[in-house]
Amino acid sequence: MFRILRKSLKTGIVTGRYPESPESEAGASPTAGQKARPFRRSLTIREVDTGSCNACEMEMNALMNPIYDAERFGVHIAASPRHADALVVTGPVTVNMEKALKEAYRTTPDPKLVIALGDCACDCGMFKGSYGVTGPVERHVPVDVKVPGCPPRPAEILQVLQRLQGQRD
Amino acid sequence: MMSDVTTPVEKLRAAFGKTIVDVAILHGIPLVRVGKADVPLVAHYVHTHPELQGTLSLLWAVDHRPHEKRYELCYLFTLADPREWLLLAADLLDEDRLFPSITPHIHAAQWYEREIRDMFGLIAEGHPDLRRLVRHEHWPKGTHPLKKEFPWNTVLGRQQGQYAFRHIEGEGVFEVPVGPIHAGIIEPGHFRFSVAGEPIMQLEVRHFWKHRGVEKLFENHTLTTAVPLTERVSGDTTVGHSLAYCQAVETLLGLEVPRRARYLRSLFLELERLHNHLGDVGAICNDTAYTLAHAHGSRMKEQIMQLNDRLTGSRFLRGVNCVGGVDVDLEASRFDEVVAELDRLEKDFTELEEIIFANASLTDRLETTGFLNERTAIDHGVMGVVGRASNINRDVRRDHPFAAYDELQVKVALYRYGDVRARMRVRMDEIHESIRLIREVRARIPHGPIMAPPTRAPAPGEWALSAVEGWRGEILYFVMAGEDGAIHRCKVRDPSFVNWPAIQYAVLGNIIPDFPLINKSFNLSYAGNDL
Incomplete structure (x- = not known):
C-alpha cells in the first residue's frame, strides 16, 4: 500500500509532458465542424483498423496513456461502434476488411464522424494499387477529417481532435 | 565426440545416398536438393535424428518463371547443436502443381503449406487441412497472387463462399465468435471459441484480414x-x-x-x-x-x-x-x-x-x-x-x-x-x-x-x-x-x-x-x- 502511494507521489503528475507538435496538416470536409457540434464536450471514438501496419494503433493507444490523457478533453474509446460518435479508421482498406468497415459504419448511430488516420487511410500510402487493397477509406465510407502522417504523432492526433471539438482554433 | 566429425550434410548423404540430387553451400548455408517425392522422408529424418533435431524455421516457394519453367520449394531447418541452418530444396517442373505434404510429420509446416497453396496454387498432397488461409472465401477461384503472371495491381472480383469452421457439437456446447473488429484499439482478427459452460474446449483462429500483398x-x-x-x-x-x-x-x-x-x-x-x-x-x-x-x-x-x-x-x-x-x-x-x-x-x-x-x-x-x-x-x-x-x-x-x-x-x-x-x-x-x-x-x-x-x-x-x-x-x-x-x-x-x-x-x-x-x-x- 505504502509502496504504491510512494510510487505515485514520486512520479507526480506526468500529463502534458510531451513536446508540442507542429500544426497538423489535417484536412477537414466543409461540413465536419457542423457535424462535430454535438460532440464538443464528449467525443466517443471507435477505432477500426482496416489493414494498417499497427503503428497508428500504437499511437492511438498512446493517446489514452497518462501523458497525453485524451480523456481530459472528453475523448473516450468505445468497445463497440454502436456506442461511438466517431470512427477512427487506420490503414488502407484491404479486400478482406472492406465488408467489416462498411458494417461498422452502418452500425454507428447518426450523427457520426469518420476520421481517416494516417497516410494509408488517406490515400493507401505504400500499398496503393496492390491487389490486396481496395482503396482509401473515403472510397467506402464518407470521410470528414483526414489526418496525414506515417504515423501521426499522438500530440498531432490530440490537436486534430481538439480542433474538431472546437476546443482549439 | 566421434559423431561430431560428420557434418549434417554428410549424415544425409550417408542415409539417403543417391536420392540427394545436389549439394551446395551458399553464403555459409548448406543446400541439399532432393526429388520432391523424397522431401517428407528427408525432412522427417532431419526433424527426428537425435543429433540433428531440426526445427522447421521457414517453408516457402519461389516461382522461377519466366526464365525457368519451375517452382522451387525450400525448407529451412534450424539444427539443435550447433544452431546452424540446413536448407532442403525440391523442384516442381513444368506444369506440376502437386507436392507431398510434410505436415503429417512436422506440425510446424501446416500454415506454411496452406499459404503456399493460396499464394502459388501449389497443392500439398496429404495435408490434413486444405482450407484457404490467406485468401478469404470471397476471393475468386484461381487467384494466386505470387505467381509471376499475376499482375500486382489486379482488381479482385468477388464470389460467394464461407469458411468452414471446425464445430464441436453436443449438449450445452456454445460457439462464441469474436472479431474481426475487437473491443480495444487492436488489429483485426477472428477468434471462434467453443465452450461448454466456462472453459474453452476449442479455439480456432481465423486471420489474414489485413493481407495487403x-x-x-x-x-x-x-x-x-x-x-x-x-x-x-x-x-x-x-x-x-x-x-x-x-x-x-x-x-x-x-x-x-x-x-x-x-x-x-x-x-x-x-x-x-x-x-x-x-x-x-x-x-x-x-x-x-x-x-x-x-x-x-x-x-x-x-x-x-x-x-x-x-x-x-x-x-x-x-x-x-x-x-x-x-x-x-x-x-x-x-x-x-x-x-x-x-x-x-x-x-x-x-x-x-x-x-x-x-x-x-x-x-x-x-x-x-x-x-x-x-x-x-x-x-x-x-x-x-x-x-x-x-x-x-x-x-x-x-x-x-x-x-x-x-x-x-x-x-x-x-x-x-x-x-x-x-x-x-x-x-x-x-x-x-x-x-x-x-x-x-x-x-x-x-x-x-x-x-x-x-x-x-x-x-x-x-x-x-x-x-x-x-x-x-x-x-x-x-x-x-x-x-x-x-x-x-x-x-x-x-x-x-x-x-x-x-x-x-x-x-x-x-x-x-x-x-x-x-x-x-x-x-x-x-x-x-x-x-
Missing part, C-alpha cells in the same frame, strides 16, 4: 529501395524488420557493414525491444483490471518513444536502417543522455516490478493461466518471448550473432512454466538485459564510418537469408535478386506467423474472460502475420 509489393522494388516497405510490415517492429531485410541484401551485395553501424543497430533494436516490453508488462496487468501498473507501464513506454524521437526524429525509429549501415549517427553526448535516461528508467521499473509482485491477487490471475507446454511449443516451432517462457532456449542474438551481438554477450531469459506470468517474467528480464546491453554499447562503440558503399551487383537468382531477434522473436527474410538489382522474391516471416497457431493450445481449459489476458501475453502481430 506485401510480398508481391516487394517485387516492384529494387534491393535498395524496399527498406521503407519493410518498416511497415509490422509497425511496432520497424527496426527488427528493416534490419533483417538490410542484412539479407548486404549479404547479396557483398557489403561489410562498419562496426560503428553494427553497434548503432544493436542500440536501436534494444530501444525497440524496451518500449514494446514496457508497454506489454503494463498491458498484461491491465487485462486483469490492474490499471495502476498499466498507467506506469504506458508512461515508461512513452518515455522511451519520446527518447527515440529525440534521437532519430521518429518515435518508431523509422528511417534508421539502410542498406549498408545506418542513416543516423549519435554523438557521445547523446549516448550519455540515453544511458542517463535508462538509469532513471531502470530504477523506476524496478519499483514497478516490486509493486506488481507484491500483489497476490494479480499473481493469482497470471499463474497457470494460458499454459503452453514445452512439447506443444517444440512441435509448433514456437519462438521468441513465448518460446522462452516455455523453456525453448533460443535467441538469435546468441545463437547466430548479428549486428554487434558477437561482442555483446546476451544473457537469455528462460522460464519453464509456460504461463502468462512466465511470459511477463521473460519480458521483465529482457528489459533489464536491454538496458545493460545499451550501457555496453556506449562503453564499446568504436569510431568510424556508419555506411558501406555497395561493391558488387548480385547475379539474378542469387539469394540470401537473414535472421534477427526482434522483440517478439526471430524475424526471417529470404531475398532473391532479379535482373538489374530488382527483387525476384522476398519471403517475410514474422514470429507471429509461427506463434499464432500455438495460442489455440494455450487457451484450452481457460475461461473466455482470460483470453484477452493470454492474447496480450503472447502479443502477436496481426499485420506481420497477414502480410
